[in-house]
Amino acid sequence: xxxxxxxxxxxxxxxxxxxxxxxxxxxxxxxxxxxxxxxxxxxxxxxxxxxxxxxxxxxxxxxxxxxxxxxxxxxxxxxxxxxxxxxxxxxxxxx
Amino acid sequence: xxxxxxxxxxxxxxxxxxxxxxxxxxxxxxxxxxxxxxxxxxxxxxxxxxxxxxxxxxxxxxxxxxxxxxxxxxxxxxxxxxxxxxxxxxxxxxxxxxxxxxxxxxxxxxxxxxxxxxxxxxxxxxxxxxxxxxxxxxxxxxxxxxxxxxxxxxxxxxxxxxxxxxxxxxxxxxxxxxxxxxxxxxxxxxxxxxxxxxxxxxxxxxxxxxxxxxxxxxxxxxxxxxxxxxxxxxxxxxxxxxxxxxxxxxxxxxxxxxxxxxxxxxxxxxxxxxxxxxxxxxxxxxxxxxxxxxxxxxxxxxxxxxxxxxxxxxxxxxxxxxxxxxxxxxxxxxxxxxxxxxxxxxxxxxxxxxxxxxxxxxxxxxxxxxxxxxxxxxxxxxxxxxxxxxxxxxxxxxxxxxx
Numbered sequence: 080x081x082x083x084x085x086x087x088x089x090x091x092x093x094x095x096x097x098x099x100x101x102x103x104x105x106x107x108x109x110x111x112x113x114x115x116x117x118x119x120x121x122x123x124x125x126x127x128x129x130x131x132x133x134x135x136x137x138x139x140x141x142x143x144x145x146x147x148x149x150x151x152x153x154x155x156x157x158x159x160x161x162x163x164x165x166x167x168x169x170x171x172x173x174x
Numbered sequence: 175x176x177x178x179x180x181x182x183x184x185x186x187x188x189x190x191x192x193x194x195x196x197x198x199x200x201x202x203x204x205x206x207x208x209x210x211x212x213x214x215x216x217x218x219x220x221x222x223x224x225x226x227x228x229x230x231x232x233x234x235x236x237x238x239x240x241x242x243x244x245x246x247x248x249x250x251x252x253x254x255x256x257x258x259x260x261x262x263x264x265x266x267x268x269x270x271x272x273x274x275x276x277x278x279x280x281x282x283x284x285x286x287x288x289x290x291x292x293x294x295x296x297x298x299x300x301x302x303x304x305x306x307x308x309x310x311x312x313x314x315x316x317x318x319x320x321x322x323x324x325x326x327x328x329x330x331x332x333x334x335x336x337x338x339x340x341x342x343x344x345x346x347x348x349x350x351x352x353x354x355x356x357x358x359x360x361x362x363x364x365x366x367x368x369x370x371x372x373x374x375x376x377x378x379x380x381x382x383x384x385x386x387x388x389x390x391x392x393x394x395x396x397x398x399x400x401x402x403x404x405x406x407x408x409x410x411x412x413x414x415x416x417x418x419x420x421x422x423x424x425x426x427x428x429x430x431x432x433x434x435x436x437x438x439x440x441x442x443x444x445x446x447x448x449x450x451x452x453x454x455x456x457x458x459x460x461x462x463x464x465x466x467x468x469x470x471x472x473x474x475x476x477x478x479x480x481x482x483x484x485x486x487x488x489x490x491x492x493x494x495x496x497x498x499x500x501x502x503x504x505x506x507x508x509x510x511x512x513x514x515x516x517x518x519x520x521x522x523x524x525x526x527x528x529x530x531x532x533x534x535x536x537x538x539x540x541x542x543x544x545x546x547x548x549x550x551x552x553x554x555x556x557x558x559x560x561x562x563x564x565x566x567x568x569x570x571x572x573x574x575x576x577x
Contacts, residue, residue, distance in 0.1 A: 135301070
């Protein structure tokens with residue numbers, strides 16, 4: 080499954096949105112890249128579940144530290160930011 | 175002294191998904207022991223247990239909260255909802271500070287531990303779900319009850335193996351008596367019918383491979399179950415002032431330690447716990463009309479418990495029915511004495527004594543009226559419920575008809 084995602088970045092974005100939507104209790108189509116986690120009313124537990132879900136889906140390790148989310152080296156300022164970094168992690172892993 | 179009454183009861187156990195269903199099954203003498211369905215059951219020597227057949231998490235909890243709820247927590251929440259509804263609790267903010275929760279469990283989130291050990295050890299994964307800790311902790315059930323019902327007073331979990339729920343309910347009693355709380359949700363729950371949980375019990379070689387026959391001469395050991403019950407304990411004056419229906423009064427609690435052996439039962443410790451509970455209740459042994467025994471179905475427990483009961487009851491023993499409902503619902507470990515308190519409530523409220531099912535042959539070492547196989551009508555005014563745990567920690571509750 081990993082290869083498919085690496086071949087198509089849209090698929091990565093779609094899968095990340097699905098994972099976030101699952102936690103935010105909304106439809107994937109309602110998740111837009113400009114949205115923040117606050118827009119989606121995701122609390123801290125929902126966020127760590129998203130991180131876990133993304134790690135499981137793409138078999139990557141996300142450098143996220145819930146103690147200090149702003150300085151953990153993983154930008155969670157918007158859905159789009161998360162997607163770009165996941166794409167980066169997958170690309171790095173493939174390299 | 176402040177008196178304590180029960181104003182609500184709820185349960186989810188192998189006999190039923192609520193108290194009325196449980197009472198009906200107890201009256202019918204249903205045995206809920208059957209084949210286990212857990213993963214890798216073929217690798218277990220013991221393949222029977224009393225499972226809850228129809229616990230659908232989606233029917234009870236929002237999708238996003240289910241990852242936080244181990245099965246033992248789900249059982250406690252479902253039970254508590256029934257108890258709180260029956261009690262008609264509607265707490266003001268001030269009352270919330272005077273309301274608490276104390277629950278018993280032996281294994282806590284044992285299934286969560288088992289699942290995640292499998293993930294990291296067997297499957298070799300290096301990542302686990304983020305909620306493993308909040309799921310597995312022994313206080314998870316108590317915490318979720320506090321959140322759901324706004325219980326902002328004392329909250330904690332008691333873990334004393336097979337006596338956990340009785341110890342918990344004893345704590346609830348004392349907190350209300352002492353004036354530290356007015357309302358306590360209390361009881362216990364257990365869910366460890368997974369591969370690891372059963373494998374651990376197998377190791378002790380005290381488990382039956384066919385069924386549970388407490389006090390029967392041909393008994394072959396204990397059978398594990400899963401489930402629990404939760405009660406609303408309330409200060410009596412308060413309950414009466416608000417016109418609550420009083421199910422029973424909690425009049426006595428006794429506890430003791432054998433201080434002798436980590437697994438072998440002892441006569442002296444249970445005798446002291448029963449004596450203390452009766453003294454606490456201000457009742458003489460001959461006023462007890464029914465005893466719900468610990469009655470695990472092991473050779474040693476049942477013989478020792480019969481001796482302890484003989485010492486306490488003396489000449490009253492032949493006139494005091496003693497049953498073990500574990501033959502019906504299995505040994506629910508840390509939650510067992512909560513479900514067994516339901517049999518005590520049934521005796522007081524409905525005048526029906528729950529039977530000891532699967533009983534085939536009298537044992538001269540257990541000369542008790544065990545209410546064999548069929549429920550019996552009886553008018554009782556006071557009842558006693560025994561719990562004698564591994565580790566030699568004993569806890570006994572005494573209830574009296576609401577007056």
